[in-house]
Amino acid sequence: MEKLAYTLRLCTPADLDRLLVLIGKHAEFEKAHYSPEGKKEQLHAALFTEPVFLTCVIAEVDRVVIGYATYTFDYSTWDAAKFIYLDCLYIEDEYRSYGIGKHLMDWVKKTGEENDCVNMQWQTPDFNERAIQFYKRLGGIGKDKVRFTLPLNLRF
Template sequence: MIRAATVHDVPEIRAMIRELAAYEKAAEQARATAGQLRAALFGEHPAASVLIAGDDTTGAVVGFALWFPRFSTWTGTRGVYLEDLYVRPHARGAGHGRALLAALAAICRENGFERFEWAVLDWNEPAIAFYRALGAEFLEEWTVCRLTGAPLEELAARAPAVVRRAP
């Protein structure tokens, strides 16, 4: 069972984000509060969307996919970027992850989106094998870049006086 998340799912989404962060050996980095998630997912200008995987028998939440639209200057079309995909350990192997990805692929198809992208940690062999089995292309020539903390602040301090704020 795959469905769109509701505001009532925020506690479960937050819990799964923390579970995912612990699995990825970065539990201390999962600092999002329930209020932040509620605003980001269900506020006036949502930043992302979430699909929920539920157990077919009990309806219990067993996984989620958090995604947002992207834009490709090369194709001139939008796409989907999957930020988080997580299925709780007891529910793995039952098809929930595949169902979440299939639902996102269907969103792409229905909206004319040409790309569905995500990142995977290079040590996460089970996930890599899963994605390879789906036919995912691994863009090894691309490296993810990130600015946070002091480097982000230092670069922002060098911004010209007139900077348009993001929506």
């Protein structure tokens, strides 16, 4: 496979339209319901308004956003310590296997280390075998659990 020139950087407000497209593709890939309605404003607030709740790292090729990773900080009761949570990692299919995913993971990992996090956590659907193998190669340790969602607000 030939080398691919790409850059990683923090998301800016100008990236939101393209980010919404990628989020839609990510949701479709994970067989999840997704509606972009109202999301641009909500993401803008979460990413760029104090207090910042979400951070997004963009991967781009030739100034086109082709992937992203988002993360938050949370607290572990069991560890009695802060951890970094990788909420989403997505790269368009034709740009996979170039090392972009590893570099996005490294960015989030380094951020966690710089912020004294005890660990980095994330999840992927059990049918996403490619991602599971990727995460295992990086040293990730899977835990068998069932994730539940309880809707709290009908506006979504």
